Amino acid sequence: MKIDFSTSKRIIFGNGEFRNIPEYIKGLGSRVFFIRGNNPFYGKEFFELIETLNLEITYFIVNKEPDIFLLISAVKLARENNCEFVIGFGGGSVIDTGKAVAALLNNEGDLMDYLEVVGKGLPLKNPSKPYIAIPSTAGTGSEVTRNAVIDVPEKNIKVSMRNAYMLPTIALVDPELTLDLPPQITATTGMDAFVQVLEPYVCNSPNPMVDMFCRDAIPRAPVNLLKAYRDGSNMEARENMAWVSLLGGLSLANAKLGAVHGFAGPIGGMFHAQHGAICACLLPGVMQVNVETLIKRDAGSSALKRYHEISTWITGDAKAHIGDGVLYVEELCKNLKIPRLSEMGITKEDFPQIVEKSKNSSSMKGNPVHLSEEELTRILEQSY
């Protein structure tokens, strides 16, 4: 038993909690940098409320996964306007942008000084400016993680800016704010959340803190995701998915992931398909190849026992076999109309390069079993 756990200073969860925003911003100042997505219909009531608060608001719109250029301009604008705190309201791209801006508002230098891989990777010297992260999707859990994923277009890769200071000051999760999500985004972001509680539970170094989150979340995920997909106004299903998403963020930030995320980063960098769709599409194949390989090479593994537990939880059948769980997830993806890799602009000729880029990714190293190139390719073929 060993854990090293960090999270946002304060996590607030509840229906209608966004209406308490005046209380949460008390004492943070009057000049706010407000980041949002580009759909004016989401969270209308929230925007109207913000306008009444006597703040000097600098708006910034994020309409794609943040890349270096978008971030540099966001930081420039926030610094020029001497913003005192940051609010991010949106999906993972918005929330991640907020982390980088809040950090650079209180640290000298440029974005490149702090980026992994393509930059200098320096640690932040000072804590970030206060940052309130408010997700509009039930998906990434980014409100309780300490990194921002950033596109580097000219290199077709994604890199991270990562620091404990980048944990948002307040993670404000209000399921009501996800009521407007259309079915397709509900499906892909929800599957992202599901994968984020599933992979840490079977990863090669689980920990008892994260286990609690996963055990609570996994049984809730598929059934509530289907309900929210079929009827976006189902408040109970939305609430459950927002909860799963939050637990997913807590889990991935404090344990390892696995092959789904090991692939998803590189594929996302190469093809710019939606992260949640990539994860969802890969999940059944990863489950199957992992289970087959574990049976072959490590039949007594605790990860196999955990895959079995998961199968009983998600099927709701105490007698379910591991295979039933895999079939259930395959069926779930079909019901949610998750696209196949072949529908994301990927061809079989890309497989070797995807495998090459993925096989040593940090998430891949958390997979419950080491997979050969042949086994990794088999996952891609099953997801094609």
Place this chain on the structure above:
Amino acid sequence: MKIDFSTSKRIIFGNGEFRNIPEYIKGLGSRVFFIRGNNPFYGKEFFELIETLNLEITYFIVNKEPDIFLLISAVKLARENNCEFVIGFGGGSVIDTGKAVAALLNNEGDLMDYLEVVGKGLPLKNPSKPYIAIPSTAGTGSEVTRNAVIDVPEKNIKVSMRNAYMLPTIALVDPELTLDLPPQITATTGMDAFVQVLEPYVCNSPNPMVDMFCRDAIPRAPVNLLKAYRDGSNMEARENMAWVSLLGGLSLANAKLGAVHGFAGPIGGMFHAQHGAICACLLPGVMQVNVETLIKRDAGSSALKRYHEISTWITGDAKAHIGDGVLYVEELCKNLKIPRLSEMGITKEDFPQIVEKSKNSSSMKGNPVHLSEEELTRILEQSY
């Protein structure tokens, strides 16, 4: 579903983690205020390690539950020596002292400015100085709570200094450090931990975050406590109890408690008996009177269902009735040689005053059912 969750910036748990202290104090400065208990035999290796680290150490010994005078002298000493950070290694009294000192090292004014009830109750303006809290007991969970309990001897009461800034910067929980605890302290502190995961689970406003902690901890507590009591060198039992204690702190800091703690504060103030012993001694009576009262007044209550769950978990018998759980806890107290109220210097003549002081305490307000004075008295009689 509604939660408002805060905890220490970083929670580290694991056997032998205390040996990594050099890493955890990096960057915090060289002048440390080091608070400890008065038994020189506990944590010998840890003290020796600290001495090698090239720090300017100001030692401070806490040998009882902290009172106002002890705290004032601790703060004075820490300020005089310009201490840059604080380490507290000990039981709840030591850990709580550290919280108050770390807060007042970075905030002007006197202790009385910040105390509830007997002082001005002002909020802290600045974050505390960095504080590493390292429990030597598996009991209070104080390393992840935001208040310090302080004796006010001339009024026979205990008050709190409470602020989110008082959450220790790092909670470092190392089960190895509890190996030296003698059986009697293992028993009373362990029962304190058990009560702290039990009361939040049945309280009148449970929340799903805390529920996870309680579900994980409750089944572990009694069986491992008995093992650690009978064989203090049982590492697995020590590890489990340290884990239960940590989860207890997380639970009580983020949900409500109940009648056991509703009584324990006032009784502790009046009679200076050990907190864990008071809690343990009251638990069977509180469970029984709560269950009887719920059956009478609110038979459909979810707290009753939860008491039933608890009974099956702790007895290890899926068919156990609620009453079996109460009997099990009674038996547990006998096996651990927990003293009765009558052995703590309390007489039946004190009951009216205890009830009077307890009936409106903040913990009592979290009890799953409102108890009349007669019902409260019945609990005391059963614990006598």
